[in-house]
Amino acid sequence: MRLRDELTFSSGDADEKEEVIMDQNLWCSEVNAGLSSGKREVVVGYALTSKKIKSFLQPKLECLARNKGIHFVAIDHNRSLSDQGPFDIVLQKLSGKEWRQILESACSIFRYESLTSSSGGGLKDYRQLHPEVTVLDPPDAIQHLRNRQYMLQAVADMDFSDSYGKVGVPRQLVIKRDASSIPELVNRAGLTLPLVAKPLVADGSAKSHELSLAYEPYSLQNLEPPLVLQEFVNHGGVLFKVYIVGDAIKVVRRFSLPDISKWELSKDAGIYHFPRVSCAAASADDADLDPTIAGYGKMPEYEQIFTDFLLSLVQGKA
Ligand SMILES: Nc1ncnc2c1ncn2[C@@H]1O[C@H](COP(=O)(O)OP(=O)(O)OP(=O)(O)O)[C@@H](O)[C@H]1O
Numbered sequence: 532m533r534l535r536d537e538l539t540f541s542s543g544d545a546d547e548k549e550e551v552i553m554d555q556n557l558w559c560s561e562v563n564a565g566l567s568s569g570k571r572e573v574v575v576g577y578a579l580t581s582k583k584i585k586s587f588l589q590p591k592l593e594c595l596a597r598n599k600g601i602h603f604v605a606i607d608h609n610r611s612l613s614d615q616g617p618f619d620i621v622l623q624k625l626s627g628k629e630w631r632q633i634l635e636s637a638c639s640i641f642r643y644e645s646l647t648s649s650s651g652g653g654l655k656d657y658r659q660l661h662p663e664v665t666v667l668d669p670p671d672a673i674q675h676l677r678n679r680q681y682m683l684q685a686v687a688d689m690d691f692s693d694s695y696g697k698v699g700v701p702r703q704l705v706i707k708r709d710a711s712s713i714p715e716l717v718n719r720a721g722l723t724l725p726l727v728a729k730p731l732v733a734d735g736s737a738k739s740h741e742l743s744l745a746y747e748p749y750s751l752q753n754l755e756p757p758l759v760l761q762e763f764v765n766h767g768g769v770l771f772k773v774y775i776v777g778d779a780i781k782v783v784r785r786f787s788l789p790d791i792s793k794w795e796l797s798k799d800a801g802i803y804h805f806p807r808v809s810c811a812a813a814s815a816d817d818a819d820l821d822p823t824i825a826g827y828g829k830m831p832e833y834e835q836i837f838t839d840f841l842l843s844l845v846q847g848k849a
């Protein structure tokens with residue numbers, strides 16, 4: 532059980548240099564409330580991009596978490612990780628490079644060579660120094676999701692022979708450089724048009740979601756490699772998004788790009804850039820779908836599921 536005087540936090544605000552010690556009276560009353568209720572206080576240090584903080588750490592989530600004794604604390608990018616906390620969980624979605632920059636700028640206690648490892652650099656040493664802290668998710672476990680060439684490999688490797696339908700990965704081609712070679716490479720690979728062009732790097736930036744649809748390969752020469760080209764797969768204009776948090780699995784349905792007919796293909800040319808097609812606002816609630824498929828825009832009861840999951844990660848730890 533954490534003692535009160537251990538709990539000093541840094542604001543994590545890049546503009547604030549000095550430690551911010553929470554109001555001891557406020558904090559004590561909460562910890563006392565927690566202690567009296569037997570609830571264990573859980574401290575989650577987070578290292579997320581500002582975009583992710585804005586979209587993820589919504590008041591509804593923070594309020595529900597606090598009621599369950601879970602406190603989200605920004606990891607101060609200006610101080611060494613080991614001087615902060617103590618944390619029960621480090622919630623992170625940064626690349627090894629971003630962690631490296633944070634730790635280098637934080638006069639980190641870690642050796643420089645440890646920053647060069649691919650699995651999030653100093654975070655790897657932090658995990659060795661603090662095995663009691665759960666890192667969500669370990670950089671080496673999610674590294675492949677940052678690359679659209681490798682992110683689907685897990686699906687391609689699965690055996691769905693006993694499933695009700697066919698699950699596959701669209702045929703795709705990676706273009707690392709030299710966009711002028713795309714028409715020849717597409718022809719040589721025998722890819723069927725139209726093609727969806729996606730940035731190869733899926734790093735969570737707005738740019739990484741800038742997708743294009745090309746009806747002929749020559750317009751692809753205007754795109755900026757590295758990118759991945761995927762054959763367009765007609766799928767009825769509805770996308771099923773599967774959310775998995777711990778053991779909880781939820782399926783939501785979204786409107787997607789409509790099917791493309793051969794007539795359209797013959798009439799259409801050029802390349803079209805499209806926004807976040809199947810975002811939460813594109814709920815397919817009204818689509819004429821099999822009623823057994825539950826779901827809507829976002830993951831239902833997400834805040835409840837995620838906070839219960841965080842508690843499950845620390846249950847049983849002293
Ligand atoms: N090969 C494809 N065939 C047909 N439609 C596709 C294909 N790839 C992507 N799409 C359409 O483009 C949308 C976005 O594609 P994708 O999910 O790969 O991008 P993303 O940026 O990873 O999306 P997310 O918003 O989930 O991060 C999909 O929801 C789907 O509507």
Ligand SMILES: O=P(O)(O)O[C@H]1[C@H](O)[C@H](O)[C@H](OP(=O)(O)O)[C@@H](OP(=O)(O)O)[C@@H]1O
Pocket residue numbers: 582583586587734735736772809810811
């Ligand atoms: O359909 P949703 O709103 O869940 O789409 C998510 C998307 O699946 C990714 O999780 C995005 O995160 P990044 O890949 O890090 O960009 C989310 O973007 P965000 O800006 O809202 O965090 C989408 O919402």
